Amino acid sequence: MKLEGKEQIWKDYQKEIADDRYYYARSCIRQTFFPGSEWAYLDILRNRLGKDVMDDPRHTTCTGIGYHSDVVPAQTIMTVVARHFALMTEAGYENITPSCITSFGIYTEILETWAHHPEVEEQVREYLWKATGREFKKPRNLAHTSDIIYKFRGEIAARARHRLVDAHTGRPLRGVDHIGCHYAKMFPSKGIGGAEFPAVLSGMITAWGGEAVDYPERRHCCGFGFRQYLVMANRGYSVANSKKKFESMRPYEPDFIVANCPGCAMFLDKWQYTISEMEGTTYGANGYGIPVLTYEELAGLVLGYDPWELGLQMHQVAVEPLLDKMGVAYDPEAKYLTRDGKEMGRPKCPTYLKV
Amino acid sequence: MGEILKRLHEDIHFIEGLNSCMNCGVCTAICPAAEFYNYDPRVVVETVQRGDEGEIERLLESDTIWYCGECMSCKTRCPRCNTPGLVIMGLRRVSQELGYFTRSEKGRQQYALKHVIGESVLKRGYCVTPDLVRPEMHPEQGPVWEWVYEHMDAVYERTHGNLRKPGAGALRAVDEESMGELRRIFDVTGGTEFLEHIEACSREEARREGMDLEEGYFLRTYMENSDNHQ
Ligand code: SF4
Ligand code: SF4
Ligand code: SF4
Numbered sequence: 001m002k003l004e005g006k007e008q009i010w011k012d013y014q015k016e017i018a019d020d021r022y023y024y025a026r027s028c029i030r031q032t033f034f035p036g037s038e039w040a041y042l043d044i045l046r047n048r049l050g051k052d053v054m055d056d057p058r059h060t061t062c063t064g065i066g067y068h069s070d071v072v073p074a075q076t077i078m079t080v081v082a083r084h085f086a087l088m089t090e091a092g093y094e095n096i097t098p099s100c101i102t103s104f105g106i107y108t109e110i111l112e113t114w115a116h117h118p119e120v121e122e123q124v125r126e127y128l129w130k131a132t133g134r135e136f137k138k139p140r141n142l143a144h145t146s147d148i149i150y151k152f153r154g155e156i157a158a159r160a161r162h163r164l165v166d167a168h169t170g171r172p173l174r175g176v177d178h179i180g181c182h183y184a185k186m187f188p189s190k191g192i193g194g195a196e197f198p199a200v201l202s203g204m205i206t207a208w209g210g211e212a213v214d215y216p217e218r219r220h221c222c223g224f225g226f227r228q229y230l231v232m233a234n235r236g237y238s239v240a241n242s243k244k245k246f247e248s249m250r251p252y253e254p255d256f257i258v259a260n261c262p263g264c265a266m267f268l269d270k271w272q273y274t275i276s277e278m279e280g281t282t283y284g285a286n287g288y289g290i291p292v293l294t295y296e297e298l299a300g301l302v303l304g305y306d307p308w309e310l311g312l313q314m315h316q317v318a319v320e321p322l323l324d325k326m327g328v329a330y331d332p333e334a335k336y337l338t339r340d341g342k343e344m345g346r347p348k349c350p351t352y353l354k355v
Numbered sequence: 356m357g358e359i360l361k362r363l364h365e366d367i368h369f370i371e372g373l374n375s376c377m378n379c380g381v382c383t384a385i386c387p388a389a390e391f392y393n394y395d396p397r398v399v400v401e402t403v404q405r406g407d408e409g410e411i412e413r414l415l416e417s418d419t420i421w422y423c424g425e426c427m428s429c430k431t432r433c434p435r436c437n438t439p440g441l442v443i444m445g446l447r448r449v450s451q452e453l454g455y456f457t458r459s460e461k462g463r464q465q466y467a468l469k470h471v472i473g474e475s476v477l478k479r480g481y482c483v484t485p486d487l488v489r490p491e492m493h494p495e496q497g498p499v500w501e502w503v504y505e506h507m508d509a510v511y512e513r514t515h516g517n518l519r520k521p522g523a524g525a526l527r528a529v530d531e532e533s534m535g536e537l538r539r540i541f542d543v544t545g546g547t548e549f550l551e552h553i554e555a556c557s558r559e560e561a562r563r564e565g566m567d568l569e570e571g572y573f574l575r576t577y578m579e580n581s582d583n584h585q
Contacts, residue, residue, distance in 0.1 A: 066476055083537075130543050231468065270495060310514075
């Protein structure tokens with residue numbers, strides 16, 4: 001009986017995720033800092049799981065970073081998103097899957113606003129028609145790309161080449177997740193596990209053999225804050241919030257961090273360098289940092305993709321300690337080579353952070 | 356009702372963000388901005404709720420409304436289903452529409468954001484692109500980013516990008532037709548006008564201070580920190 005009650009409660013924290021036929025919306029931040037993740041996502045879905053994903057060159061930014069920096073008005077972003085819905089509709093798709101948490105939050109917010117205010121939706125339809133001559137249907141299903149990987153975590157586990165387990169000792173690797181504020185804090189029912197029980201990434205960690213670490217500041221913002229990072233004068237806000245998270249997770253000795261939002265992944269990676277330069281502090285073992293991965297990179301490693309194909313050489317915090325633990329084979333000499341094997345120099349070494 | 360309150364009550368974020376506040380302070384307890392800045396979302400919501408036009412006008416010309424990070428952590432927690440972060444979005448919009456934003460240090464930064472993000476959207480179809488993250492403006496990005504920046508074409512080719520090229524893929528060049536549609540959407544919905552208004556107010560402020568808008572004034576809004584915010 002008791003379990004039934006719990007199951008009932010847990011149901012409230014689940015969401016519907018379409019099974020196939022996705023219209024993909026790329027992310028300005030993800031493609032800039034993690035282009036290999038976007039490639040891996042498409043490769044995994046299409047070539048490993050046999051899914052149909054439309055990668056449409058005609059879609060643009062959702063303008064979300066501008067919107068949350070308050071230079072793009074609401075009716076403008078709504079109409080830009082409506083155009084994406086129109087492109088999806090015209091291509092014969094009904095399920096939209098943005099790769100950015102900021103976009104996901106905005107798409108969710110827009111659909112909710114239209115549900116409360118049908119007159120706003122009507123006005124946006126008129127704007128879109130006037131600007132582009134396009135019409136749209138609202139998506140039947142809206143899911144973040146991590147929701148899709150979560151949905152197929154079992155299928156990925158079944159094809160795993162490496163597990164999230166220390167290959168030498170058999171110890172499950174400890175992973176810290178960061179689901180990102182706009183994934184579930186605004187509309188908890190739209191995120192797996194809501195804002196309280198983040199499950200979208202920890203579900204992947206455990207499905208692939210690792211141990212998900214709960215720590216006090218797990219739900220705290222990474223500190224992006226849009227204008228609080230984009231304007232140089234404000235960056236203290238940004239780094240201070242990430243530092244709060246690092247200090248809180250350090251006692252649990254995580255083997256890696258996995259992030260939902262491309263912004264979060266970039267900040268949690270880069271701020272470890274900044275903090276080491278500012279204060280000499282490092283958060284991993286032996287002077288290294290804690291490797292920070294996107295969920296696509298994590299899935300890619302589990303499936304046996306080459307780390308440099310995934311773009312892990314673009315990370316500031318060295319990922320090699322994690323690769324070694326997982327028993328992933330890689331060529332250290334190939335890390336900084338071009339596609340056809342030419343040298344292109346190496347990044348300089350930080351003062352304190354070991355790489 | 357004065358002009359400010361009238362505009363606020365027409366703002367979709369304001370309408371969605373404010374029901375009735377019981378002044379409990381839960382939003383302040385959870386707020387990452389309150390932890391870092393001299394900022395208290397409870398007080399902002401309370402001030403707005405009181406509806407005193409003069410008090411709200413002082414908010415619009417202050418640094419206060421620019422401290423929020425729009426993380427919306429407050430939305431999850433407010434027992435009355437308010438969203439202080441959305442109230443802030445409404446206040447910021449009106450502060451810009453009525454030109455109050457140039458009166459505070461943090462408000463003036465809207466020019467830097469317009470210049471960097473707004474112009475990137477209309478020029479390239481993306482909010483952010485690798486060439487925008489110039490290492491000298493982003494020392495916090497570290498040496499690996501510097502390396503990526505210096506070998507941009509080769510690194511994105513290696514990692515399956517399609518940098519500034521036609522067709523699909525990460526960082527592809529957005530085709531002219533799509534760019535045209537994007538720009539027309541900005542024109543039709545008031546987005547272009549909003550950006551131009553930020554620029555016009557900033558130009559006026561730069562002139563008053565005897566500065567060149569795109570050089571001195573931009574750098575000032577991007578880098579100035581009086582350290583009076585904590
Ligand atoms: S945690 Fe940071 S980057 Fe992530 S969603 Fe929140 S603000 Fe965005
Ligand atoms: S949490 Fe809600 S009710 Fe409490 S002070 Fe903040 S806005 Fe008001
Ligand atoms: S949205 Fe703004 S007011 Fe709300 S918690 Fe985040 S920083 Fe604070």
